[in-house]
Amino acid sequence: MLAFENFVYWAQTSSLGILFTVLLIALCSVLIKLALGITLEHAITFFIPGNAKMQRALRRLAVPVSFIPITLCIYLVISYIHVPSKVVFYTHAFWKSAFTFNLVWIIYTSSFPIQEHMQSKKEDFDDIMVVWFMRIARMLAIVMGVFALLGNWNISFTALATSIGIVGIPLAFAAQDMLKNIVSGMSILSEHRFTVGDIIRINSGSNVPGFNIWEGEVEHIGLRSTQIRRFDKMAVFIPNSILADSAVVNVSSRLYRILDWKLQFELRTTSDQLRYVRREVEKYIIDSGDFVNPPEAIRHIRLNKFNDQSVELMIYCFANTNVWTDYLKIKENLLLAVKTIIEKANASLAMPSRQLYIEKEDKHLRRPYLPRELTRAMCEADAAEHGNKSDEKSGGVQ
Numbered sequence: 426m427l428a429f430e431n432f433v434y435w436a437q438t439s440s441l442g443i444l445f446t447v448l449l450i451a452l453c454s455v456l457i458k459l460a461l462g463i464t465l466e467h468a469i470t471f472f473i474p475g476n477a478k479m480q481r482a483l484r485r486l487a488v489p490v491s492f493i494p495i496t497l498c499i500y501l502v503i504s505y506i507h508v509p510s511k512v513v514f515y516t517h518a519f520w521k522s523a524f525t526f527n528l529v530w531i532i533y534t535s536s537f538p539i540q541e542h543m544q545s546k547k548e549d550f551d552d553i554m555v556v557w558f559m560r561i562a563r564m565l566a567i568v569m570g571v572f573a574l575l576g577n578w579n580i581s582f583t584a585l586a587t588s589i590g591i592v593g594i595p596l597a598f599a600a601q602d603m604l605k606n607i608v609s610g611m612s613i614l615s616e617h618r619f620t621v622g623d624i625i626r627i628n629s630g631s632n633v634p635g636f637n638i639w640e641g642e643v644e645h646i647g648l649r650s651t652q653i654r655r656f657d658k659m660a661v662f663i664p665n666s667i668l669a670d671s672a673v674v675n676v677s678s679r680l681y682r683i684l685d686w687k688l689q690f691e692l693r694t695t696s697d698q699l700r701y702v703r704r705e706v707e708k709y710i711i712d713s714g715d716f717v718n719p720p721e722a723i724r725h726i727r728l729n730k731f732n733d734q735s736v737e738l739m740i741y742c743f744a745n746t747n748v749w750t751d752y753l754k755i756k757e758n759l760l761l762a763v764k765t766i767i768e769k770a771n772a773s774l775a776m777p778s779r780q781l782y783i784e785k786e787d788k789h790l791r792r793p794y795l796p797r798e799l800t801r802a803m804c805e806a807d808a809a810e811h812g813n814k815s816d817e818k819s820g821g822v823q
Contacts, residue, residue, distance in 0.1 A: 447502050454498030462491040479545075482537035489530035496527045521577040529570030536563050553614050553621065553646055560648065602666070606649045609669035613651075618668075619643055619675050625653065626674040627663065639663065640676075681717050681743035682752045684759070689735035689775040698772045699728060703738060705766040710742055713762075715755040717743045735775035 465487040473479050503516045540559040544552050619625050626640040641655035650662045690699065707726040710716045718724065722743040729739040740763075744755045767774065 443506055446505060450498055450501050450505070454494040457494040458491050461494065462487060465491065479538060479541050482541045485537050486531070486534040489527060489534055492527055492530070496523050499523050518577050518579075522574050525570060525573045525577060529566055529573070532566045532570075533563050536566075557611070557614060557648070602664075603649055606665040610646065610648055610651070610665035612669055613665060614646065618673055619677075621646060623675055623677040626676060627653075627668065628672045628674075677747065679747055681722055681745060682747060682749075684716075684740065684742050684744055684756060686740040687729070688738040688740065688763070689732060690738065691773050691775045692731075692734060692736060694736060694772050698770045699736065699738070701770045702766055702772060703728060705769075706738075706740065706763055709762045709766070710740075710759070713758070715745055715758065717745050732775075 466484070469480050469483045469487065473483065500520050503520050508516050536559045540555055543555045613619075621643050623643050624641065625643060626638065628638055639653060639655065639661050641653040641661065643651065644654050644660070645652040647665075650664050651668055653661050653663065655661055690702075703726055710724065710726065711718065716724070723741065724743070725739060725741040727739050729737040731737070744752050746752055746755065
C-alpha cells in the first residue's frame with residue numbers, strides 16, 4: 426500500500442512521472458479504441474447479417490464512436506498536467522474543440538444508417554426525398570459544428586457575421602442562380618415529376634440546335650442540377666431551374682405503347698378480301714394477349730377511306746407493355762401475322778405508282794363515240810336550228 430502511494434506521489438510531482446502517466450493514459454485510450462472498434466465490427470456483422478448497405482453505413486458510424494476514448498484521453502491529459510495560467514484557456518479550448526468535432530462527426534455519420542433505414546421502408550418514404558433531407562441535415566450539422574468551434578475559441582459571432590455580410594454581398598449575387606436551382610429541385614421532388622431511372626424528354630425552349638430537346642434516363646437528382654444519360658450514352662447535366670420552367674415528358678409514366686398503322690390495299694382488292702383481312706387481323710390482336718383490350722384502352726381495326734390509288738385499313742391499338750424491347754417484339758410479331766393474313770387472302774398492298782396513257786394515231790384504234798340515238802337527236806336539233814334562221818332571213822327580204 427505504501428509503495429502504491431509513493432508511486433502516485435511520484436507520478437503527480439515528478440516530471441518523469443507525469444510523462445509516464447500521460448503515456449500510460451494515451452496507451453490505454455488507444456487500446457480501448459481498438460477494442461471498441463473490433464467489438465462494434467463484430468456486433469454489426471452479428472446483429473445485421475446479409476444487409477451490406479446497412480452494415481457499411483453502421484461501420485461509418487463506428488469510426489467516430491471508437492474515437493471517443495481518444496477524446497477522453499485528451500481531456501484527462503489536459504486535466505492531469507499542470508499548465509501555465511496563460512495557456513489554460515487554449516488547452517481547454519482545444520479539448521472542447523476535440524469534443525465538439527467528435528460529436529459533430531458522430532451526428533454526421535449517424536445520418537447514413539438512418540437514411541438506409543428510411544429507404545428500406547419504400548412504402549412510407551420516397552428515396553430521393555430521403556436523400557435530400559439527409560443531405561440538408563448533414564449540412565446543418567456541419568454549420569452548427571463550425572459555430573460551436575468558433576464559440577469554443579470565443580470568436581464573436583456579431584463581428585464574424587458583419588464581416589461575412591460585407592464581404593459576402595458580391596457572393597450573394599453570384600449565388601442567386603444556385604439558390605434558384607435548389608428551390609427548383611425541391612419543387613421537382615415535391616411534385617414527383619420523375620425519379621431516378623425514369624426516361625424523360627425535356628423541351629428547354631432553346632433555339633440552339635441540339636440543345637432544345639433532351640431525352641434520356643435520369644441518373645441523379647442533385648441540389649443544383651439533374652443528370653440524365655442520353656441514348657447515345659452521353660451524360661447531360663441540366664440545371665434544376667431549367668427543368669422547373671420547361672415542359673417535361675415522363676416517358677416511363679405511360680402505361681402502354683401505341684401502335685398506329687395505315688395499310689394501303691390496291692383498288693382492285695375485292696370487298697371479301699378486305700373483310701377477311703380486317704377480321705383476321707382483329708382476331709389476332711384479341712387472341713394474342715400482347716395488346717390491351719377495351720375498355721382499358723381503345724382498339725380500332727377498320728377500313729378507313731379511299732385514297733387516290735388504294736383503300737386504307739387502319740390498325741389502332743395499344744401494346745400491353747411500356748418496355749421498348751418488348752414493344753419491338755410485339756410489333757414484329759404483328760407485322761409477320763398481318764403479312765401472313767394478306768398472303769392467305771391473295772391480296773396485295775398498294776405501292777406508290779403512276780399510270781401513263783399514250784395516245785397514237787391508228788385507224789384501227791377504237792375511239793370513244795356517242796350512242797346513235799344521241800347523235801340522231803343532236804343532228805335533228807341542228808337542222809331545226811338552221812331552218813329557223815333561214816326563215817328569218819327570207820322574211821326580212823320581203
